[in-house]
Amino acid sequence: MSNEEEEDVNFKPGVEISSGKANYVVSRLLGEGGFGAVYLVKDTKTNKTFAMKVEQKMEKRKHSKLKMEIAILKLVGAGKHFTQIVDRGKKDKEGYFFLVMELVGKSLGDLKNERAERVFSFGTGLGVASQCLEAVEDLHRTGFIHRDLKPQNYACGLDEKRHNIYILDFGIARKYLNTKNELKTPREAVGFKGTVRFAPLACHRFTELGPRDDCESWFYLLLDLILPRGLPWRKMNEKGEVLKEKEECRKEKRDKLFYGIKHASELNKILDYIDS
Numbered sequence: 001m002s003n004e005e006e007e008d009v010n011f012k013p014g015v016e017i018s019s020g021k022a023n024y025v026v027s028r029l030l031g032e033g034g035f036g037a038v039y040l041v042k043d044t045k046t047n048k049t050f051a052m053k054v055e056q057k058m059e060k061r062k063h064s065k066l067k068m069e070i071a072i073l074k075l076v077g078a079g080k081h082f083t084q085i086v087d088r089g090k091k092d093k094e095g096y097f098f099l100v101m102e103l104v105g106k107s108l109g110d111l112k113n114e115r116a117e118r119v120f121s122f123g124t125g126l127g128v129a130s131q132c133l134e135a136v137e138d139l140h141r142t143g144f145i146h147r148d149l150k151p152q153n154y155a156c157g158l159d160e161k162r163h164n165i166y167i168l169d170f171g172i173a174r175k176y177l178n179t180k181n182e183l184k185t186p187r188e189a190v191g192f193k194g195t196v197r198f199a200p201l202a203c204h205r206f207t208e209l210g211p212r213d214d215c216e217s218w219f220y221l222l223l224d225l226i227l228p229r230g231l232p233w234r235k236m237n238e239k240g241e242v243l244k245e246k247e248e249c250r251k252e253k254r255d256k257l258f259y260g261i262k263h264a265s266e267l268n269k270i271l272d273y274i275d276s
């Protein structure tokens with residue numbers, strides 16, 4: 001494969017992309033991830049704005065993240081916590097896939113960081129997190145787990161949908177049910193996937209994840225939104241060190257985990273419930 005083929009798609013503002021359905025013009029880059037980029041685009045006929053996620057086609061990449069996202073968004077259908085698919089396509093000559101979807105607003109991570117105290121109030125955090133959990137529940141019903149829940153992968157809607165929370169980025173989601181709706185046989189060893197700060201214990205231990213592990217990441221997300229001092233392992237990068245801290249926070253460091261917030265006993269119960 002030539003270097004040229006491996007170069008990432010890099011759209012400048014003004015670039016036009018046409019599909020069988022519509023013509024889109026790129027306004028600006030919204031964000032970049034490991035496998036592609038998301039652009040703000042406008043339908044040139046209707047002037048409506050959307051988000052376009054673009055992924056470079058690569059022979060060496062066995063599984064397209066974008067195809068996975070499209071498959072999941074199709075499965076969940078009109079779920080209120082999922083961005084609706086507007087259009088999708090493949091550009092064989094230019095070598096990329098694209099997905100045009102409903103445009104959403106800022107991520108929970110960005111909204112939290114914009115606050116002076118870099119934290120939501122307990123009430124806001126709880127309200128937001130309960131919508132985040134609803135979204136995961138809807139996803140689990142389709143037989144998939146997300147495996148990378150974090151404030152950066154949730155966003156608020158726009159305008160009249162500004163109080164609605166959307167779940168984003170299904171690039172490392174995995175099917176946990178087989179065609180008979182039974183749990184798939186767990187693999188013996190699994191590579192670390194996801195984000196160290198929000199990873200469940202099972203991920204650190206290289207074992208197969210299931211729906212409960214998404215719930216564990218969701219619980220870390222809830223704490224991240226409301227803890228004035230952040231998660232106890234927020235400054236650690238080394239996976240082994242983070243695992244040790246997460247384990248200790250189950251035992252002698254429980255108080256440290258919930259330091260500075262009310263309703264610690266209820267939060268304790270939620271963590272025990274997830275762990276059991």
Ligand SMILES: Nc1ncnc2c1ncn2[C@@H]1O[C@H](COP(=O)(O)OP(=O)(O)OP(=O)(O)O)[C@@H](O)[C@H]1O
Binds near residue numbers: 031038083106155
């Ligand atoms: N529908 C959307 N509307 C507005 N912004 C979006 C939308 N989807 C994604 N974004 C933004 O684009 C950025 C990248 O999105 P996303 O995380 O889905 O991409 P990714 O390539 O899968 O990233 P990663 O490699 O981190 O998993 C994020 O900042 C996200 O907030």
